[in-house]
Amino acid sequence: MSTVDVQRVWKPSVADLWAGRRPLWWTVGPAGELAVLLVHRQCLRRSRYVKGWVGWGPQVPFDAVLVIRQADGSLQRRLIKDVPVRPSHIALLPEARLLIASGRAGKEESGAWSPNAVVFSLESGDQEATFCIGDDIPALVTDREGSIWTAYGDEGIYGGHPESAAGLAGWSADGRATWAPGGRLPDVPLEGCTAATEGDQVWLIWYSGSRRRGTFLTRITPSTGEVNSWPSPVRDPDGFAVRDHRAVLTKRVHNQRSTEVVRAELDGDTWSVTERRKIRVPGRVVMRCGQGRDGLLWLRAGDTWLLIEA
Numbered sequence: 001m002s003t004v005d006v007q008r009v010w011k012p013s014v015a016d017l018w019a020g021r022r023p024l025w026w027t028v029g030p031a032g033e034l035a036v037l038l039v040h041r042q043c044l045r046r047s048r049y050v051k052g053w054v055g056w057g058p059q060v061p062f063d064a065v066l067v068i069r070q071a072d073g074s075l076q077r078r079l080i081k082d083v084p085v086r087p088s089h090i091a092l093l094p095e096a097r098l099l100i101a102s103g104r105a106g107k108e109e110s111g112a113w114s115p116n117a118v119v120f121s122l123e124s125g126d127q128e129a130t131f132c133i134g135d136d137i138p139a140l141v142t143d144r145e146g147s148i149w150t151a152y153g154d155e156g157i158y159g160g161h162p163e164s165a166a167g168l169a170g171w172s173a174d175g176r177a178t179w180a181p182g183g184r185l186p187d188v189p190l191e192g193c194t195a196a197t198e199g200d201q202v203w204l205i206w207y208s209g210s211r212r213r214g215t216f217l218t219r220i221t222p223s224t225g226e227v228n229s230w231p232s233p234v235r236d237p238d239g240f241a242v243r244d245h246r247a248v249l250t251k252r253v254h255n256q257r258s259t260e261v262v263r264a265e266l267d268g269d270t271w272s273v274t275e276r277r278k279i280r281v282p283g284r285v286v287m288r289c290g291q292g293r294d295g296l297l298w299l300r301a302g303d304t305w306l307l308i309e310a
Contacts, residue, residue, distance in 0.1 A: 004261045004277045007307040009298075010034055010069050017303075021065060024053055025100075026305075028291050028298045029092035030144040030197060032071040034305060037080070037090055037100075039064045051255040052286030053303070060084055066098060066122070078122045084130070085116055089140040089288075091148065093173050096122040099148065105135040105161065113161060117175065131175025134164040141195035141291065143202055146173040147222060151192025151204045168192070168204050168218065179220070184227040186216060196240050196292025203292070205232065205240050217247075217271065233264045233271045239290020241297035243310040247271065248297050250308070252285040253278075259285050259299065261308060281306065 012023045021038040028034055043062040047055040061082040068076040080098065088103030101117040108114050115130040133140075133148060136156030141149050148171040156164035163169040163177050167189025170179030190209030197203065200223060207215040215232035217240070232249070239250035239259075245266040252259045263275040283302015291298050295310040 003263065003275060004279055005309065006279060006281070006299075008282070009305045009307050010036075011304045012036070012038065012067070016065075016067075022053070022056060023067075023303050024056060025087045025090045026300065027089070027091045027142075028293050030142070030293065032293060032296070033092065034069040034298065035090065035092055035098070036067050036069075036305075037064045037087070038067060052284055053300075054286055054288060057086055058083070060086055066090075079125060080120055081125060082127075083118070084127075085118055088137060091140060091142040093119065093142060094144075094146040097128065097173070098122055099142065099173075101133060101137065101140060103137045105132050119173065129174050132161075133171050133175060134169060135159050135161045136164060137192070138288075139192035139195045139204065139206075141197060141202065141204075143197055143222065144200060145222070147171065147178065147202075148173065149179075149195060149202045149204060149220070151195060151206050152189070153191050154209070157189065167206060170202075170220070170222065179222070179225075181218075181227065184229075185218065186229050187214065191236075193236055194238055194240050194290050194292075196242060196297075198242050198292075198294055203240060203242060205237060207236055230266070230269065230271055233273045234262050237262075237290075238287065239292065239297050239299055241292030241295055241308070241310045243295025246295075246310045248308055248310040250290055250297065250299060252287075252289060255284050255286055257281055257284055257301070259289075259301070263310075 020041040026036040066078040085102040091099040105116040113132040119129040136153040139151040152164040187208035193205040202220045218229040234249045237249040264271045281301035282304045297308045299306045
């Protein structure tokens with residue numbers, strides 16, 4: 001019998017959808033609060049070549065509504081005005097702040113890297129900081145202390161940005177580089193897959209570009225600097241959550257109403273698959289569909305958010 005229990009958590013209101021607001025970038029905060037940025041369709045253009053919600057892009061600057069579903073099910077709404085970047089990720093920061101980051105960064109005439117991240121106060125709506133957190137960011141997560149953790153793609157790793165070149169990086173909430181792998185990884189990263197947190201620990205999932213190419217689960221303990229990595233039981237997963245020695249991973253069937261759910265347990269130094277199921281979900285699954293928090297994998301399927309427990 002399958003142990004894959006999928007819980008439907010949230011979908012945007014009919015009123016928002018009828019008003020022309022599209023749910024786009026999203027994140028889960030360290031306290032289990034789901035945050036989704038809704039943008040009016042008048043501000044958006046759709047790519048002919050990119051499927052799903054990730055194919056919608058705004059004309060900057062633009063206004064948006066941030067809907068936050070708290071762990072108790074209550075909802076909050078915040079107006080975010082004049083967003084100056086084209087988002088790829090959002091993330092919640094302590095003291096009621098929101099990070100909005102573009103996945104790409106360019107260079108200015110001076111040779112400096114142009115800002116691709118902005119922090120907003122959710123209380124005042126003001127912009128508090130802008131900075132660059134590297135180039136080509138497929139995965140981003142924030143931890144309980146407000147640090148930002150990023151995993152980079154090949155164009156960033158080989159594009160000349162110093163922090164992106166390492167493949168993984170940690171940042172302060174004001175954009176200072178605070179952590180780098182420093183030779184403590186089992187291989188050279190080529191592409192980030194997804195990210196998660198468990199308590200005070202951060203997990204970055206990535207794959208390498210060497211001849212023995214593999215996917216790795218890297219756990220970082222910011223308080224001590226300890227770094228541990230294991231081969232992943234799933235190649236290139238797009239969702240990961242962990243609790244103690246148990247993990248759940250997902251691998252999408254791109255733009256289809258299904259995904260593969262894999263359960264694994266850590267036995268000694270090896271993550272071994274204990275169950276593998278393909279499940280139907282209520283909407284099409286595309287990139288940037290998963291984020292793990294404290295043993296719970298949040299999965300986006302179309303405009304519905306689901307929970308799967310590790």
